[in-house]
Amino acid sequence: MNHDLQILRAHAADIFRSGVAAADPYSAVKKCLFFVKNKLEITTHFSDKESKKRTNQWSKVHVLAFGKAAGAMTKAALDIIPKQLLADKALVVTNYENVTSINHADVIGAGHPLPDQSGFQAAQQCASILRNAKQGELVLVLISGGGSALIPYPVDAITLEEKIATTNLLLSCGASINQINCVRKHLSQLKGGGMAKFAVPADLHALILSDVLGDDLSAIASGPTVPDPTTFSDAVEILSSRGVWEQTPANVGTYLQQGQLGLVAETPKPADDVFKQSGYTLIGSNTISVDAALQTAQDLGYQANLYSDQLCGEARDEAEKWVSHAKELILQGITQPIALVAGGETTVTIKGDGKGGRNQEMALAFAIAAKKQRLTGNWTFLSAGTDGRDGPTDAAGAIVDPNTLKRMTDAGVDPTAMLENNDSYTALQSSGDLLITGATGTNVADLQILLIHPTN
DSSP states (O other): OOHHHHHHHHHHHHHHHHHHHTTOHHHHHHTTEEEETTEEEEEEEOOSSOOEEEEEOOSOEEEEEESTTHHHHHHHHHHHSOGGGBSSOEEEEEEGGGOOOOTTEEEEEEOSSSOOHHHHHHHHHHHHHHHHOOTTOEEEEEEOTTHHHHSOOBOTTSOHHHHHHHHHHHHHTTOOHHHHHHHHHTTBSSTTTHHHHHHTTSEEEEEEEOOSGGGOTTTGGGOTTSOOOOOHHHHHHHHHHTTOTTTSOHHHHHHHHHHHTTSSOOOOOTTOGGGTTEEEEEEEOHHHHHHHHHHHHHHTTOEEEEEEEEEOSBHHHHHHHHHHHHHHHHHHOOSSOEEEEEEEOOBOOOOSOOOOOHHHHHHHHHHHHHHHTTOOSEEEEEEEETTSOOSSSSOOEEEEOTTHHHHHHHTTOOHHHHHHTTOHHHHHHHTTOEEOOOOOSOOOOEEEEEEEEOOO
16 A cells, blocks of 8 residues: 555544544533532533523432443533432443443443344333432433434334334335434334423433434434424335335334324424423534544645535445545646545445445445546545444444555455445455444444545
């Protein structure tokens, strides 16, 4: 590998790490939670001119945390809230990779992206804490990406296995995260405002680390503490339009149709009284991470530009668009190093039986498209998840360059065949292009970074 490409790869990794650091959940909680004059104080809105706060003389505080950043968020909260104010130990539910011991907290590992029995038991504990919270007390809910899968609490009419099967169908057919969450909300007792409903008559406040593009609060972890604007009819339409209605478990289909007919109560809507004593603070997001990545790229001497702050669509299709855009820039003439940064969450329609995730698929597709479109010059493309895990693999994503395909073929691997089999992990492992960071303790969707250096 030539020296220029080594520099580009190192820079791409540095820029990605800066984006992850900007979503540090411990720091984010510390910026908005305070104990002042014997009162807990929560910043509800950040502003250059004036920050709004929520405070009260709550007699007890119940701490519930779930998501990939639950551990770090809880540590920050417990560093601030006096022990005598805590109703009990904090309950922390996170993915197995992020499980760590925390003083004054019960930490439970659970399945992600597919729910499991451990998560179901944790969800039951969450519901019990919410139901037992009293008037004059506060339920502090710490929410981060991955929360939807980690606390599955299906309605009584369906089993956990049926809900898992439905989630798996949606993941496999390329449904967007918002579509998946819409269906999950209508099969759950906690999601779609369910937590706020259970918490009445206590006060509730959620500190939310967003992994959803545009920071739609009703979509983050399937919106357990906020109103749900979607309906049973929306859920049925999603399963039908995605072509998986016929494969949907019978009990799930029946329950959703009963909801359509008004035989089952809808999820709480914006005007519902259950939200009168609930509030939230958005403490971090993909946008903040993208801004940090752009700043780092600039500090490293790149002309840094935003490619997209809501990158979505089929991963391999988006890779082709990236390559076309890069080719245009190179044809126009590059006189200084350029960095293009994007944030978002693409999808993969699974047709093969290989191993990989959306970021690895995009990186492999980029390398293949670069050869097909004859992309010239010194370039490096990184696509990775801020949580450090891309799909069911130990990789966050991958970094590819002009020599990636040669390294694969030298290793006896056919890149195109691997892509068709959705086996991006094996292909990128053979070329040494996997990006392995380990679990990061946060999750604000994905980052993509394309670096291009002038060739002379």
